Amino acid sequence: MNSDSSPYPDCGPQSLPPSRMAPLGMLLLMASCFTFCLSRENPKEFALTKPKKSSTKETERKETKAEEELDTGVLEVFHPTHEWQALRPGQAVPAGSHVRLNLQTGAREAKLQYKDKFQNNLKGLKKGKRLDINTNTYTSQDLKSALAKLKEGAEMESSKEDKARQAEVKRLFRPIEELKKDFDELNVVIETDMQIMVRLITKFNSSSSSLEEKIAALFDLEYYVHQMDNAQDLLSFGGLQVVINGLNSTEPLVKEYAAFVLGAAFSSNPKVQVEAIEGGALQKLLVILATEQPLTVKKKVLFALCSLLRHFPYAQQQFLKLGGLQVLRTLVQEKDTEVLAVRVVTLLYDLVTEKMFAEEEAELTQDTSPEKLQQYRQVHLLPGLREQGWCEITTHLLALPEHDAREKVLQTLGALLATCRDQYRQDPELSRMLAGLQAEYQALATLELQDGEHEGYFQELLGSITRLLKELR
Structure with a gap:
């Protein structure tokens, strides 16, 4: 066989046919061009290697740096x-x-x-x-x-203020132990109100005390018994009875200041009022008012009597039984006792209205059984005033020149109107006096209105007079 007839004549290198050589060459050329292009580009953008871990830490470090720059900016x-x-x-x-x-x-x-x-x-x-x-x-x-x-x-600043406040408190208020120590060095003893009152009563009741010392003791005692608790403490050691007994003194000053202390102790203090009635204070006060005494003494005694009777219906009952209205009638009819007359009329007005308000309150609450209301109903004050001639007495007191005194009398006339209506209508002098007062206060009320006072004092007095005249027609 010759070489032309066989495609593989021997085992050496082979050569491809021309028809297959052309595609292979094209592939080789394209590969060369691609490799050349890759070598010319940015390696970071086209690197196929695995990213390094340090890039994350670097990013965090940059962010922290940016925040610090922002913070300090x-x-x-x-x-x-x-x-x-x-x-x-x-x-x-x-x-x-x-x-x-x-x-x-x-x-x-x-x-x-x-x-x-x-x-x-x-x-x-x-x-x-x-x-x-x-x-x-x-x-x-x-x-x-x-x-x-x-x-x-x-x-x-707060610390300074606290220290300053503490220093101020320490300066103003000292511990009681320190005060006692200082007082001991000065031979001064700290006394309670109770101890002071015991000492004052002892001085007043001592036979060795002079008149000046007794008066000074009563004067100081009056200051303490204004307090309700102190007035009640006065009962615990018998001090109230000692003062009541002082009303029997032959010295007018002792009577005057004893009544002064009693009036302060009685005021709005039911417990003390009850003890005073049981201790005979009411009888002693009425005796002084019914006998010849200096005007200053009767003023203080009348003050004590008013404090004892107000808001105490049982004392009012005893007052009527002991003839208190007769004593007061004699007192206001004495010469140069106009100031006492006004106080008496004020007391009677208070007692009449006090009972009236108690009954009205019972009607509103529909409660007719309270013990105090039953006591008020046993106080027959209005019939006693009519029997003792107080309708005429109050009428004559309208002649007093002071506006305040007239106001008190007009109030009392109004309170007694239901009881004394007939006597008022039959008294021509009363109508004449009311007409004169109406004209006087009409002029004064007109001046008040001109000054811009639409609810003045004289207008109120004029209203009281007008109402009385209307009721008496």
Whole structure:
């Protein structure tokens, strides 16, 4: 066989047919071009190697550095008002501001939280140390430093105020042990009110005490018995009875000041009033009023009698039984006793209206069984006043010149109107006096109206007179 007839004549290198050589060459050319292009491009963008772990740490380090740069940079200060304002990125918000997130716009907003609080913070900052910072821009570190100094200054100020307050309290109030020690050195003994009253009663009741010492003891005692508890403590050691017995003294001054003490002790103190009635105080007071005594003594005794009778229906019953109305009638008819007459008329008016109010209150509450109301119903004051001639007595007292005295008499005439209506109508002198007073107070009331007083004193008196005249027609 020759070489042309066989495609593989021997076992050496073979050569490809021309039809297969062309595609292979094209492939080799394309591979060469691709390799050349890759070698010319940026290796970072087309590297096929695995990323290194250090890139994440580097990114975090860069972010931290950026935050530090932002933190230490100069921040624009936001100036808050009382209205909400949007915050721009990077603005520093002063202390005392109220910051919120607007859910509709997604923006942060700020305003002054409380005007007074913000002003107080500014005042506190002014009181503190001076801050060497720019008034237009602040760094975040400046703001932190300012807040720390503000807090420190407030604490120091509060501490100073507390110390000053404690020092002032220590100066004004000293411990009782220290006071006792100082008083012991001065031979001074601290006494309670009870001990003082015992000492004063002892001095007053001592036969060795002079008149001046007894009067001084009663004068000091009156100051203490104004207090309800002290007046009741006076009963515990028999001091009230000692003072009541002082009404029997032959010295007018002792009677006067003893009555002065009793009047203060009786006032609005039912427990003391009961003990006084049982101790015979009412009889002794009436005896002094019915006998010849200086006017100053009768003034104090009448004061004690009024304190004993007011709001105490049982004492009022005893007063009527002992002839108290006769005693008072004689008293107001004495010469130069006009001041006593006004006080007596005021007492009678108070007793009449007091009983009237008690009955009206019982009607409103529909309660007719209280013990005090039953006692008031046993006080037959109005019939006694009519029998003793008080209708005429009060009428004559209208001649008193003082406006205050006339006011008291007009009030009493009104309170006695239901009982004394017939006597008032039959008394021509009363009608004449009321007409004269009406003309006088009409002129005075007109002057009040001209001065702009629409509810003046004289207008009230004129109204009382007009009502009386209308009732008596």
